[in-house]
Amino acid sequence: MTATPARQAVLSSRPVRWLRRNLVVLAGLATLAYLVLPNVVVTVFSFNKPNGRFNYEWQRFSTDAWTDPCGVADLCGSLSLSLQIAVWATVGATVLGTALAFALARYRFRARSSVSTLIFLPMAMPEVVMAASLATLFLNMGVTFGFWTILIAHITFCLSFVVTAVKARVMSMDPRLEQAAQDLYATPLQTFLRVTLPIAAPGIVAGALLSFALSFDDFIITNFNAGSTVTFPMFVWGSAQRGTPVQINVIGTAMFAVAVLCVLVGQLIGGRRKRS
């Protein structure tokens, strides 16, 4: 080693040693701060009372927006539309995707690799390409843009994610469990309902949750296929041009709080179940 004694002394001094030992932890926590910072800003600025149309600079504390979350025209309408689309897109994508995943994981059939490619491609492509091509189809067909075109678009891009989530789960399943059920005289339907489905359930739930989140938060594909229909992300996008009401921060904060609460309750229930 060519380190001079002076350098050696600095490197082995206490604070430097501590720093070196905890470098990964510090870097990880810095990244976490980078991830969480915008959420903190969103929450703080939900209590702002901006002077102009834009809510980008802190003026003074106010709970006005919290007491009147629907006080902006079209805001809550767009929110409920987004929720409806997300629910139906989740149902559609989960049903179609689960069937595909079972076929891919459990059966041999012709054109297996082409089917896999067809399912993988939507994920390997930037959203804007899929968005523009689907809108081209609708334009050529003379379809009116609105609720149905958005729903079709959302089911299409959620589908592949459901397939991957469910497939991974079904693949890791022990096939002998089903054989055992059949040895014990269960009919194929009983085997499916009482053995296969419960084991695959976590994968299906994960796929469904992912679909819901993807659909609810989607902007790019919706922007191309919505026509004049306004979903919640479309509303936020429009307000970035026209003026951002404090209410969108309120909705953002509330969504965050509800989601974290759900996760915590889920953890508590899961923890209790494990103990009992």
Place this chain on the structure above:
Amino acid sequence: MALVTDQPPAPPAPLPTAARGRKLIPYWLLLPGILWLLVFFAAPLVYQASTSVQTGSLEEGFDVTWHFATYWDALTEYYPQFLRSVAYAATATALCLALGYPLAYLIAFKAGRWRNVLMILVIAPFFTSFLIRTLAWKTILSDGGPVVSALASLHVLDVTNALGVTEGHRVLATPLAVVCGLTYNFLPFMILPLYTSLERIDARLHEAAGDLYARPLTTFRKVTFPLSMPGVVAGTLLTFIPATGDYINAELLGSTDQKMIGNVIQSQFLRVLDYPTAAALSFILMAAILAMVTVYIRKSGTEDLV
């Protein structure tokens, strides 16, 4: 995540009781989903291919004239946006890897009983609409705000000005702001696959490396990092692909000088209503990404990703 599933075990052999009817089961399962993808995913791509070689106007309608010059015109006019998209996306991906790796490592090996809490903190930002969170960066990076003042007084802005990624005392409406937004938006897509592959590593391998007199850095370079390669590959793909096509960060945090190819496609399609150019541009983007991804997967030697 999706891309890191292991090589599938061979599907179980059909049960001896399999009759002819049962042989049809997979096809019935496939039918609805495949039909859906053919009609709403594959057919649109065909339509788009035909649109890209059409000429005409909105009033008189478009006709297929095999006008391939649209591709050439689109490339010569918009190649700066193409190059910019790739450059921004590549930088953001590299930053995501540099920032995300320590956090994934921390959660996988050092978090102990805090693991679940940290995991929730990584996923939780997802629950607030990403457009709202991207708008929050407008506040964080606002001119004369605490972040920009701090960067200026630490002379960081002098360095970034010299690199040409910021201008004067501004961060908003510069390449730095757009890359910062892209990095932020796609960071969880890097962290989750990294975590998944790091978590599978047997901690005893670290001890073994230490017993064999490997220093921590050597252990990381020779043991941990190679074993986390599937996560690195999946994470970089999940970050790079959507970042290249993104137009939200460039629109909200950049100026007209930071427009990416997504912005061009969006405005050609939704504002200018020049469908052939928009179609040609999306095809070039798709082809470029598929080519880059194929080369990357070959090079990194993990072809069994799907």
